[in-house]
Amino acid sequence: MQYEQIHRRSIEEPEAFWAEEARAIHWHRPPRQILDYSNPPFRRWFVGGQTNLCYNAVDRHLQERPDQLALVVVSTETGTTREITYRQLYREVNAFAAVLRQLDVGRGDRVVIYMPNMAEAVFAMLACARIGAVHSVVFGGFAAHNLALRIDDARPKLLIAADAGMRGGKVIPYKPMVDAACAEASSPPPKVLIVSRGLDAGMARVPGRDEDYAVLRGQVGDAEVPVEWLESNEPSYLLYTSGTTGKPKGVQRDVGGYAVAMAQSMRTVFDCAPGQVMFSTSDVGWAVGHSYNVYGPLIGGCTSLLYEGLPTNPDPGIWWALCEQYGVRTMFSSPTAIRVLKKHDVDFIHRHDLSDLKYLFLAGEPLDEPTAQWIGNALRKPVIDNYWQTETGWPALTLLPGLDMKPVKFGSPGFPNLGYRMKVIDEQTGAEVAPGQKGVLVIQPPLPPGCMSTVWNDDERFLKSYFGHFDELLYSSLDWAIRDEEGYTFILGRTDDVINVAGHRLGTREIEEAVSNHPRVAEAAVIGVHDELKGQVPLVFVTLKQAAAAEEVPALSAEMVRQVTASLGAVARPAHVHIVNALPKTRSGKLLRRSLQALAERRDPGDLSTLDDPGALEEIRRALGI
Ligand code: ATP
Numbered sequence: 365m366q367y368e369q370i371h372r373r374s375i376e377e378p379e380a381f382w383a384e385e386a387r388a389i390h391w392h393r394p395p396r397q398i399l400d401y402s403n404p405p406f407r408r409w410f411v412g413g414q415t416n417l418c419y420n421a422v423d424r425h426l427q428e429r430p431d432q433l434a435l436v437v438v439s440t441e442t443g444t445t446r447e448i449t450y451r452q453l454y455r456e457v458n459a460f461a462a463v464l465r466q467l468d469v470g471r472g473d474r475v476v477i478y479m480p481n482m483a484e485a486v487f488a489m490l491a492c493a494r495i496g497a498v499h500s501v502v503f504g505g506f507a508a509h510n511l512a513l514r515i516d517d518a519r520p521k522l523l524i525a526a527d528a529g530m531r532g533g534k535v536i537p538y539k540p541m542v543d544a545a546c547a548e549a550s551s552p553p554p555k556v557l558i559v560s561r562g563l564d565a566g567m568a569r570v571p572g573r574d575e576d577y578a579v580l581r582g583q584v585g586d587a588e589v590p591v592e593w594l595e596s597n598e599p600s601y602l603l604y605t606s607g608t609t610g611k612p613k614g615v616q617r618d619v620g621g622y623a624v625a626m627a628q629s630m631r632t633v634f635d636c637a638p639g640q641v642m643f644s645t646s647d648v649g650w651a652v653g654h655s656y657n658v659y660g661p662l663i664g665g666c667t668s669l670l671y672e673g674l675p676t677n678p679d680p681g682i683w684w685a686l687c688e689q690y691g692v693r694t695m696f697s698s699p700t701a702i703r704v705l706k707k708h709d710v711d712f713i714h715r716h717d718l719s720d721l722k723y724l725f726l727a728g729e730p731l732d733e734p735t736a737q738w739i740g741n742a743l744r745k746p747v748i749d750n751y752w753q754t755e756t757g758w759p760a761l762t763l764l765p766g767l768d769m770k771p772v773k774f775g776s777p778g779f780p781n782l783g784y785r786m787k788v789i790d791e792q793t794g795a796e797v798a799p800g801q802k803g804v805l806v807i808q809p810p811l812p813p814g815c816m817s818t819v820w821n822d823d824e825r826f827l828k829s830y831f832g833h834f835d836e837l838l839y840s841s842l843d844w845a846i847r848d849e850e851g852y853t854f855i856l857g858r859t860d861d862v863i864n865v866a867g868h869r870l871g872t873r874e875i876e877e878a879v880s881n882h883p884r885v886a887e888a889a890v891i892g893v894h895d896e897l898k899g900q901v902p903l904v905f906v907t908l909k910q911a912a913a914a915e916e917v918p919a920l921s922a923e924m925v926r927q928v929t930a931s932l933g934a935v936a937r938p939a940h941v942h943i944v945n946a947l948p949k950t951r952s953g954k955l956l957r958r959s960l961q962a963l964a965e966r967r968d969p970g971d972l973s974t975l976d977d978p979g980a981l982e983e984i985r986r987a988l989g990i
């Protein structure tokens with residue numbers, strides 16, 4: 365059936381539509397009511413239904429596919445590969461759940477998981493889901509302070525941590541960060557469970573608090589732990605947003621709605637059927653990792669590939685080698701990762717047999733045209749831009765190859781996903797703008813199943829952050845967008861990233877695209893800075909593919925300024941183009957424009973806890989003469 369028809373039905377008759385979709389998962393008790401929207405903008409899906417994410421991801425497949433691979437974990441850091449069938453996954457998850465029970469973790473208790481992409485991270489998540497504990501995975505690359513912030517917000521009964529992660533062959537011990545975070549936190553967890561890979565031989569243990577997973581695992585043996593049936597709207601997990609625009613928000617997800625969204629999107633968006641293989645290069649600590657490394661593929665009865673390591677180790681062909689070896693059908697990655705690969709010979713792709721690979725999905729940040737073109741030409745497969753947020757938990761704008769594949773348009777993540785009623789509205793009047801006009805991208809609630817229920821412990825912040833900007837009943841994505849005549853939506857950047865030059869509103873993204881088209885530019889960041897005359901003017905920071913000689917710099921900068929005015933007009937003329945070695949980014953690879961802007965305006969750069977490389981900001985300071 366046509367996308368338009370199904371999408372219309374999904375938003376005009378949401379209850380009928382989602383009642384049918386809900387059949388894709390197992391319900392211990394069927395829902396009494398499909399949608400309760402009596403307290404807008406809060407909504408509850410599948411009210412009264414009882415289900416369990418772990419049961420749907422694991423137990424349910426034991427009959428039909430016990431010996432199929434459920435999870436493949438490849439680490440080019442430790443040089444190991446683990447292939448885990450559904451039967452083995454069932455055993456490992458039950459054992460982990462038994463250990464959690466021994467540590468007195470139960471329904472509704474929070475568990476913080478601080479681990480890299482390793483099999484036990486997945487076992488731990490599913491074990492929590494099995495017993496109704498609420499997991500909150502904290503990205504392993506975060507330092508002690510970030511971990512402490514999340515501990516204090518989630519107040520976990522248990523923290524599960526790896527002994528160490530590895531990056532580029534270097535061991536990064538986690539335990540010192542765990543200890544520092546527990547010391548900093550005002551409500552540290554009473555127990556810490558360490559999953560050791562033997563990477564940190566001298567690891568210190570706190571008696572009475574620290575437990576060793578291997579020891580407890582040995583004690584529980586092949587224990588089976590019954591599934592805890594949860595009401596559809598109980599919390600399943602918390603996941604904090606990247607913190608690009610401020611203090612991270614604890615996105616709270618439900619059980620039933622999420623399971624249904626996962627089952628549906630595996631089919632309609634990712635076109636990945638039971639028995640087929642999905643490879644997401646994300647870290648389990650991100651939204652993509654939760655949805656498409658763990659819950660989506662496993663609920664879908666697929667094989668999920670999890671990867672620990674750099675995309676360039678042992679060589680830049682490693683991901684394609686894995687696609688060939690495991691017959692990956694659907695691959696999911698980020699523009700940042702592809703930009704890394706783009707610096708290398710395309711032959712690293714061509715030397716592999718990628719006949720099983722059908723699609724590459726990219727999400728998380730704007731997909732610039734040079735990157736999309738490069739990877740599209742190299743793979744000769746559709747490259748599908750995906751727009752979503754930690755809050756939505758699954759794609760909000762996408763193409764749906766599993767349903768009705770529309771042509772790819774560069775620069776656009778496509779159309780509203782099923783169940784998403786989206787509009788582009790004028791920020792002043794709140795009225796829907798005409799095609800081709802810029803506005804704010806909003807979702808008209810009720811938010812579809814799978815999206816956040818609220819901000820953990822803070823309904824007020826949920827309402828204040830996302831609603832009430834224009835109209836109490838519109839969820840603001842806080843992103844600018846344009847919809848064209850054919851209904852394709854283009855994302856122009858964050859609403860706090862707009863530059864107002866003498867009354868003209870310019871998205872930072874459009875200017876970044878214009879600069880990025882310069883052949884020497886690797887990446888660009890654009891911010892608006894105060895200007896007496898015009899209100900604001902764009903200021904550009906770029907990194908180059910290959911370093912420039914000092915004497916080349918003035919001419920290069922001037923060329924880039926011309927490049928912008930040539931494509932966007934004189935109004936977009938940058939005040940200056942600074943050439944730097946690195947741009948300040950969050951751990952998830954997103955540009956920290958707000959900090960750049962604050963520095964340029966000589967203000968405090970704000971919360972830098974998610975900054976990846978402090979050196980990058982130092983260099984910006986020098987470039988600005990601070
Ligand atoms: P915080 O909300 O804490 O500031 P964040 O918004 O960076 O952090 P995420 O939820 O990880 O945290 O990112 C979602 C945002 O990423 C979107 O709102 C959008 O700005 C950007 N984004 C995601 N996918 C795309 C895409 N395909 N094209 C353009 N931008 C995208």
Ligand code: MG
Pocket residue numbers: 605753
């Ligand atoms: Mg956000």
